[in-house]
Amino acid sequence: MHLSMWSMASTILAIGLLGSPGLCRAANNCPWINEATVSGLLGGMATTTITETGANGTIICEFTQQSGSFKRVFRLTMEVTSEAHAKLVSLASSCRTDALPLRAIGNEALACTITDLKSGQGERVIGRVRDQLFTIVIYTTLKNDPSFTRETVKTRIDTAAELVAGNLF
Amino acid sequence: MRAVSNELAFTFCLLLAGGLLVPALAQQNASIPAPPPAYTPLPNGVAPVKDTPTQREALEKWKIKAETMVEEERHQYNALVTPSYNYRFGQNNPYSPGNITVEGNGFLQPESFPSAEYCGTCHQEAFSQWRQALHSNSFRTPFYRTSVNLLINDKTRGIAYSRHCDSCHNPIGVLSGALTEDSKVDRSEFDSDGLTCMTCHSVISVDSTNGNGNVKMGVPSVIVDEKGERIPGIVPFDMILKHPERHSKAVMHDFLHTPEFCSACHKANLPASLNNYKFIRAFTTYDEWQQSKFAQRNPLTFYTAEFTTCQNCHMKRNANALPDYGAKNGTFASHRWLAGNTAVPYYYGFDEQLNKTIEFLRAGNYLNVDIFALRKADSVPLIAPLGKVSFILFPSEDIEAFVVVQNKNIGHSLIPEVRDLYEAWLEFIVKDASGKEVYHSGFLKPDGMLDTRTHSFTNRPVNDQGEFVDNHKVWTIHSVAYDNTVQAGRSVLVRYRFRLPADAQGTYTVTARVNYRHFRQSYLDNVLGKDHPAYPVVEVAAKTRVLKIGENHPETEDPADNPEWMRWNNLGIALLDQFQYQESIQAFANVVKLRPSYADGYINIGLTDLVWEKFESARKAIRKALALDPKSARAIYYDGLLQRRAGNTERELSDFRTVVEMFPQSRDARRELGIFYYRQHEYDLAVEQFEALQMIDPDDLAAHYNLSILYRRMGKPKKAAEQQSMFSDKKADPGAPTYSLDYLHAHPEITIESIPWHLHSDQ
Numbered sequence: 001m002h003l004s005m006w007s008m009a010s011t012i013l014a015i016g017l018l019g020s021p022g023l024c025r026a027a028n029n030c031p032w033i034n035e036a037t038v039s040g041l042l043g044g045m046a047t048t049t050i051t052e053t054g055a056n057g058t059i060i061c062e063f064t065q066q067s068g069s070f071k072r073v074f075r076l077t078m079e080v081t082s083e084a085h086a087k088l089v090s091l092a093s094s095c096r097t098d099a100l101p102l103r104a105i106g107n108e109a110l111a112c113t114i115t116d117l118k119s120g121q122g123e124r125v126i127g128r129v130r131d132q133l134f135t136i137v138i139y140t141t142l143k144n145d146p147s148f149t150r151e152t153v154k155t156r157i158d159t160a161a162e163l164v165a166g167n168l169f
Numbered sequence: 170m171r172a173v174s175n176e177l178a179f180t181f182c183l184l185l186a187g188g189l190l191v192p193a194l195a196q197q198n199a200s201i202p203a204p205p206p207a208y209t210p211l212p213n214g215v216a217p218v219k220d221t222p223t224q225r226e227a228l229e230k231w232k233i234k235a236e237t238m239v240e241e242e243r244h245q246y247n248a249l250v251t252p253s254y255n256y257r258f259g260q261n262n263p264y265s266p267g268n269i270t271v272e273g274n275g276f277l278q279p280e281s282f283p284s285a286e287y288c289g290t291c292h293q294e295a296f297s298q299w300r301q302a303l304h305s306n307s308f309r310t311p312f313y314r315t316s317v318n319l320l321i322n323d324k325t326r327g328i329a330y331s332r333h334c335d336s337c338h339n340p341i342g343v344l345s346g347a348l349t350e351d352s353k354v355d356r357s358e359f360d361s362d363g364l365t366c367m368t369c370h371s372v373i374s375v376d377s378t379n380g381n382g383n384v385k386m387g388v389p390s391v392i393v394d395e396k397g398e399r400i401p402g403i404v405p406f407d408m409i410l411k412h413p414e415r416h417s418k419a420v421m422h423d424f425l426h427t428p429e430f431c432s433a434c435h436k437a438n439l440p441a442s443l444n445n446y447k448f449i450r451a452f453t454t455y456d457e458w459q460q461s462k463f464a465q466r467n468p469l470t471f472y473t474a475e476f477t478t479c480q481n482c483h484m485k486r487n488a489n490a491l492p493d494y495g496a497k498n499g500t501f502a503s504h505r506w507l508a509g510n511t512a513v514p515y516y517y518g519f520d521e522q523l524n525k526t527i528e529f530l531r532a533g534n535y536l537n538v539d540i541f542a543l544r545k546a547d548s549v550p551l552i553a554p555l556g557k558v559s560f561i562l563f564p565s566e567d568i569e570a571f572v573v574v575q576n577k578n579i580g581h582s583l584i585p586e587v588r589d590l591y592e593a594w595l596e597f598i599v600k601d602a603s604g605k606e607v608y609h610s611g612f613l614k615p616d617g618m619l620d621t622r623t624h625s626f627t628n629r630p631v632n633d634q635g636e637f638v639d640n641h642k643v644w645t646i647h648s649v650a651y652d653n654t655v656q657a658g659r660s661v662l663v664r665y666r667f668r669l670p671a672d673a674q675g676t677y678t679v680t681a682r683v684n685y686r687h688f689r690q691s692y693l694d695n696v697l698g699k700d701h702p703a704y705p706v707v708e709v710a711a712k713t714r715v716l717k718i719g720e721n722h723p724e725t726e727d728p729a730d731n732p733e734w735m736r737w738n739n740l741g742i743a744l745l746d747q748f749q750y751q752e753s754i755q756a757f758a759n760v761v762k763l764r765p766s767y768a769d770g771y772i773n774i775g776l777t778d779l780v781w782e783k784f785e786s787a788r789k790a791i792r793k794a795l796a797l798d799p800k801s802a803r804a805i806y807y808d809g810l811l812q813r814r815a816g817n818t819e820r821e822l823s824d825f826r827t828v829v830e831m832f833p834q835s836r837d838a839r840r841e842l843g844i845f846y847y848r849q850h851e852y853d854l855a856v857e858q859f860e861a862l863q864m865i866d867p868d869d870l871a872a873h874y875n876l877s878i879l880y881r882r883m884g885k886p887k888k889a890a891e892q893q894s895m896f897s898d899k900k901a902d903p904g905a906p907t908y909s910l911d912y913l914h915a916h917p918e919i920t921i922e923s924i925p926w927h928l929h930s931d932q
Contacts (some may be wrong), residue, residue, distance in 0.1 A: 002904055029283050034352050034353075034356070036352065036353050036354055036355045036356075037354075037355045037356045037357050039355065039356055039360070040355035040357045052837075085700075103517065104516055104517045104518065106311075107697055107698065107700075107701070129311075130697065130698040131698070156357075159357050159361065160357070161359075162309060162361060163356065163357065163360060165309075165311075165358065166309055166314045167314070167318065169311045169314040169315040169696060
């Protein structure tokens, strides 16, 4: 990014001084990623729902950013299982085409595009830290969401996966 | 959202709409930025262009605006973060138990740190190296996270305590107030970058060498104005390229080139506020350097060398492959900080960093391995030095091999930091001509664990239950069961006994090699579970000798070997450290026989006699050394100790004063001169020495002890109490060895490692 000195000065200053996702108000209830961080990843204020399901203690942290008629969602599912690797492989089979291994996320991780959304687009990461299996899904319900391109979401979900895996170590 | 001026809010919205606020998310292999903006450096000697009045006025406006906005931002940020922040260590100690501090009031918003990508636009070589280096990965690696997560999840501690570790591993997290239970901070942009460019390059002072992140962070600034005043925030590249000297003034402080800067994080202790016990030294890499020959501050080193800093070894200049406007004459100071960590590049797949790390470990002539001598069972004379003498071997003989490992050119110990996690060890193998092993120590078992009877250069910290602190829960450490490091410039002797087969014939190869692995297998298992791939083992140094059944004759000298006098000298040093004084003196006697004009040979004899309390012999040797080299500060220092012993106070004073004049940063000379003045009731002069000693080593116990008494006698009770308190806190717990004994009793297989003079054998 090469900017001429004075014409773009205020632009740069604004990026530096105002681009502050750190200022999102947040409640920190999900143990592996906080609301402020997810809000930054979703591009706006998100609200959190934590659910514990099943006998195996699976926990789901769901963060939703409602924006008029559409929403952006970040969902983290975490479970502890002695069959973590096998389950990861099994979950990966739900990725229809393009499950790509992610290097240096937990013990192992895969990423793929969500293909079963009625509208909008999203990405999924399935990963493992020892016997802890996690799935992250990020999607938008807005078709052709301009700030949620596939590449953008891929980058964001990689970051999220690294943060979550980091907290699981 | 915040209250901002309408004009800037509008700009902000435009940017948001344009997608320019998409976080610059760090990735494992972040791509290199686009080509840098055009820049032609000024020819040497040409003064930078002065600003026109209009430019000056515009810059002044920019500065005022930037300062106002950063301050306003910071105020608003603090209003959000402060209410829920856990001030576990008091309102005035928001970053404790770490020692980091920050300019101005309150937490610093993460966005005030320009991103690495911003810096990388013009510093592409630095960026690409940094991305693979330990500094950029200081927080996110599983190896660190596993450890710090244990602290965060500890029931009686929690995330507030992790500020101790993260002052160095994630300073933006600490200074932004992110490390609290109910964090309001978006961590997506700084956790992945660890020590980003603008953490080191925003430090404005290093006021002591206490470590634990002991720096003062400035509000990040990439440029100063004509008056040298810092302008916060990022600026357009044109502004920097027009005045690179102002950029340099903002980000390149002189202290960045000093070992004291490195001390901020390469020295650490475990304070009582962390462990609820007492001050315990964690690692002291800076001090080790300061005491090494490379610092030229310590007259008592066994060898001498050119002055060499941390940066000289770990930031060597290389030709840059990518454009970097910080390069000088086509070379750039490495931002890879090559050292010993192979695990992090291996985990991330940073092959270039991994290969260069291995190359670094192997290339430095850092260690010398010498298969120095053999001794036949029950036979006193050594067959030494091997390669220089003739001898005969017979089948069925029990042979003792003396292997001397010299820390020759490392400016700190082997292993310098977290000795409980990293693993360096001596492997020793004897094979017959067909390759069949006769003896093998230091092998990896099928599960990746190192054979427990191996001689390793590690330590074993234990908790108050006498259990090994296997998972780096440093806050539980109460004692160290053994510590087998090799300090800079010193040597260690490792002895092995093996039996030649009854049908032995032909030749046998004997190999000794120092291997290095990040991390210990059990720690890797802690982090990754047992199903992880094998992590790299690097051979750092090795030596092989061929033994013949029958007659062996002197061999042609290997150019990689130390000269014969030095081989004896290293043996003498190792024996001295293992309390084998008589044998040590015999070794040093061979040094002076081979090199009669070498004053240090006599000093070594004198030192050994002194430690052995054979003062007359010591005097004789030191006198001989002084006759050879009257200006030897090392000889003069030991002469001072001997003069004290003899009651010659004037000579004692003269000796220590001379050494202090020659080596003003000698801890030992300052300490002894202080003690001299104390004993002479010269309190002011004694205080002067002990205060100077504390400037060199803030943890010196003698300084704390003596100053506490001196201040009290001089009517300064508050200062006396401070020193007394520090002395009590830092002094070793006399009960701590019982924890070590409990551990050693429970682990007889490694008990010998706690005894300096020990033998490794299968028999």
